[in-house]
Amino acid sequence: MPRTASMLFASVVCLAVAMIFVVVGRGNTRDDSRSRRVGADQRDGADQIASNAPTAVAAEASADQNTAANTAANTGGSRHPIIIRKPTGPPRIELAGMDPQGRTGSVACSTCHAVRKPNSENVSAATLDEFHQGMTFNHGKIACYACHNPDDADTLRLADGQSIAYENVMTLCSQCHSKQAESFAHGAHGGMNGHWDLTRGPQMKNNCIDCHDPHSPTYPRMVVGFKPKDRFNAPLSHHHDHQGAESHDDH
Amino acid sequence: MTTTENARKPSLPIVENFTRRAAVKGGFATLGAAAFVAAVSPLRQAAEDKSAAEFMQQHYTELSPQQKADVIARLEAEAKENYGADVTIADDRPIPGTKFVYAINLSVCNGNGKCVEACHKENNHDRDTNQSYIRVLEMPKGTMDMEKGNTTYTGAVPQDDKFYLPVQCQQCDEPPCVDVCPVKATWKEEDGIVVVDYNWCIGCRYCEAACPYHARRFNWKKPEVPADEVNPDQSYLSNRIRPVGVVEKCTYCLHRTRRGKLPACLEACPTGARVFGNILDKDSNIRWILENKRVYILKEELGTKPAFFYYFD
Numbered sequence: 221m222p223r224t225a226s227m228l229f230a231s232v233v234c235l236a237v238a239m240i241f242v243v244v245g246r247g248n249t250r251d252d253s254r255s256r257r258v259g260a261d262q263r264d265g266a267d268q269i270a271s272n273a274p275t276a277v278a279a280e281a282s283a284d285q286n287t288a289a290n291t292a293a294n295t296g297g298s299r300h301p302i303i304i305r306k307p308t309g310p311p312r313i314e315l316a317g318m319d320p321q322g323r324t325g326s327v328a329c330s331t332c333h334a335v336r337k338p339n340s341e342n343v344s345a346a347t348l349d350e351f352h353q354g355m356t357f358n359h360g361k362i363a364c365y366a367c368h369n370p371d372d373a374d375t376l377r378l379a380d381g382q383s384i385a386y387e388n389v390m391t392l393c394s395q396c397h398s399k400q401a402e403s404f405a406h407g408a409h410g411g412m413n414g415h416w417d418l419t420r421g422p423q424m425k426n427n428c429i430d431c432h433d434p435h436s437p438t439y440p441r442m443v444v445g446f447k448p449k450d451r452f453n454a455p456l457s458h459h460h461d462h463q464g465a466e467s468h469d470d471h
Numbered sequence: 472m473t474t475t476e477n478a479r480k481p482s483l484p485i486v487e488n489f490t491r492r493a494a495v496k497g498g499f500a501t502l503g504a505a506a507f508v509a510a511v512s513p514l515r516q517a518a519e520d521k522s523a524a525e526f527m528q529q530h531y532t533e534l535s536p537q538q539k540a541d542v543i544a545r546l547e548a549e550a551k552e553n554y555g556a557d558v559t560i561a562d563d564r565p566i567p568g569t570k571f572v573y574a575i576n577l578s579v580c581n582g583n584g585k586c587v588e589a590c591h592k593e594n595n596h597d598r599d600t601n602q603s604y605i606r607v608l609e610m611p612k613g614t615m616d617m618e619k620g621n622t623t624y625t626g627a628v629p630q631d632d633k634f635y636l637p638v639q640c641q642q643c644d645e646p647p648c649v650d651v652c653p654v655k656a657t658w659k660e661e662d663g664i665v666v667v668d669y670n671w672c673i674g675c676r677y678c679e680a681a682c683p684y685h686a687r688r689f690n691w692k693k694p695e696v697p698a699d700e701v702n703p704d705q706s707y708l709s710n711r712i713r714p715v716g717v718v719e720k721c722t723y724c725l726h727r728t729r730r731g732k733l734p735a736c737l738e739a740c741p742t743g744a745r746v747f748g749n750i751l752d753k754d755s756n757i758r759w760i761l762e763n764k765r766v767y768i769l770k771e772e773l774g775t776k777p778a779f780f781y782y783f784d
Contacts, residue, residue, distance in 0.1 A: 399784070406760065408756060408764065409743060410743040412737070416731065420730070420731030441627045442741070443583075443628070445583075447601060448601040448606070
C-alpha cells in the first residue's frame with residue numbers, strides 16, 4: 221500500500237514539474253511575440269467596429285490612395301486592357317459537296333449574294349424559296365436587311381446606312397439594345413474572365429453574339445447538371461416541420 | 472486450559488469476504504474507470520492523427536512569419552502524404568484599399584448551377600457529397616423569402632414562373648457567425664472577407680447555427696479528392712483541403728481575388744449574372760450597379776449588413 225501511495229505521489233510531483241516547464245516555455249514565447257500580438261489586437265479591434273466612423277474614415281482615406289494609384293497607373297500606362305472577344309470575320313458557308321479529291325470548301329456570303337437581287341421586304345426564312353430555309357428566326361419583326369448589308373453581303377449595315385464589319389457587330393446591336401450596351405460597358409451584362417484588378421492583369425469579356433444567336437437572341441434554356449448533396453437539399457416533401465399547419469393535415 | 476481449548480475449537484474456515492459496501496464501491500469504481508477510458512479514447516486516435524507541431528500550433532494571427540512558413544510547409548507535406556498532390560499553399564493578405572463586394576443580376580441568372588460546380592472544384596470540396604459554398608434556390612416569383620425556395624430542382628431552367636437566387640456567404644459587416652465563435656477561430660479581415668483558421672476551429676458549429684444564410688459547412692468526414700483533381704493553387708485561409716471536423720465557408724476565392732483575379736464562380740457563370748469588385752474604387756463596376764440598378768440585400772431586417780447584393784435590370 222505505501223508503495224502505491226509513493227508511486228502516486230511521485231507521479232503527481234512529475235506532473236507538477238512538467239506543468240511548470242510548459243508554463244515557463246509558453247511565457248517565453250509570449251514575451252517574444254508581445255509587440256506583434258499588440259498589433260494584431262489593434263487590428264482585431266478595428267475589425268470589430270468595422271461600421272464605426274474611424275474605420276470608415278480610414279477606409280475612405282485608403283480608397284483615395286487606391287484611386288490615386290489607379291489614376292497614376294492610368295497615366296503610367298501599366299493598366300491592363302479589357303479585351304472584348306470579336307468574331308473572326310464574316311461567316312463562311314461550308315459547302316455540302318466534295319471535289320474529286322475529297323476536299324470540302326467554304327465560300328463567302330458574297331459568292332452567291334453578289335449576283336442575287338436583295339429582297340428587302342423579306343422577314344423570315346419561311347418565305348425563302350431556296351437557301352437558308354431551315355433557319356429559325358425569332359428576333360422581333362425586323363427584316364433580314366435591317367442588319368445585313370444588301371449592297372455588300374460580307375458586311376453589316378447600321379440604321380443610318382453606314383456599312384460596318386462583322387467584327388464590330390456590337391455597334392450594330394447597341395443601336396436598339398442601348399440599355400444592355402450601357403450595362404455591358406459597366407460590367408453588369410455579359411460574362412467576363414481574368415482580373416477584376418486591371419493593374420494586375422487583363423480582363424476578357426464576351427461579345428453579344430457569344431451568348432445570343434443574332435437570329436434568335438433569347439438566351440437558350442439549360443439543363444441543371446451538378447447538384448450538391450447536403451441536408452438542406454432533401455426534397456421539400458420531407459420536411460414538414462416548417463410548412464405550416466396545412467401540411468400536417470394528411471398525417 | 473480453556474484458552475487452548477478455545478483456540479483448538481473447530482470453526483468454519485474464514486473467507487476474507489468483501490463487505491457489501493466495499494463491493495458496491497468497487498463496482499462503481501470499475502464503472503467509472505471504464506467510462507473515463509471510453510471518454511478519453513478519442514484522444515488516442517487524435518494523437519495518431521495529429522503531430523505535436525499541429526497540436527501546439529498558435530492562432531493564425533499570432534503566428535510569426537517563421538512559424539507561418541513552418542506551418543505551411545507542414546500542411547503542404549500533409550497534402551502530399553494524404554492526397555498525393557503537390558500543392559502550393561500561399562498566405563494571401565488583403566490588398567490595402569480594397570473592400571470586396573459581390574452582386575448578382577437576378578434578371579439574368581437562370582439557375583443552371585455552373586457556379587456551384589466551379590466552387591466545388593476550385594475549393595477542393597469533398598467529391599463524395601458534391602459539397603459547394605453556393606446553393607441556388609428556385610424561388611416562386613413575387614417573394615424574396617429564402618424559406619420559400621427549393622434547391623432540389625432539376626431539368627430545364629429557367630422555369631417561367633420561377634426565378635433563381637444563388638446564396639453563398641454574404642461576408643456581412645456585422646457577421647453573427649464571428650460573434651458566436653467561442654475560440655475566435657473566425658474573423659473579418661480588412662478587405663471584408665470573413666475567414667476561418669481551420670486549424671484553430673474546434674468544430675462546435677455555433678457559427679453554422681448563427682448564420683442566417685446557411686452559408687457555412689461542416690466537414691463531417693475527411694474530404695475525398697482524387698490527386699489529379701486537387702486544385703494545387705491554395706491559400707492558408709481559403710481553399711486548402713480542410714481537416715475533418717471543422718467549419719468552412721466561402722472566402723470570395725481569396726486565393727484568387729487577393730491576387731487580382733475574379734472568383735471562380737463568376738468566371739464559370741455562362742449568363743454573366745455575377746459581378747465582383749472593390750466597392751472603395753469609385754470607378755468600379757460594382758459602384759455603377761449600386762448607383763444605377765434596383766438593388767436588394769437578403770434578410771436586411773436582421774442587420775447583418777451583407778457585402779453581397781442582388782439586382783434587377
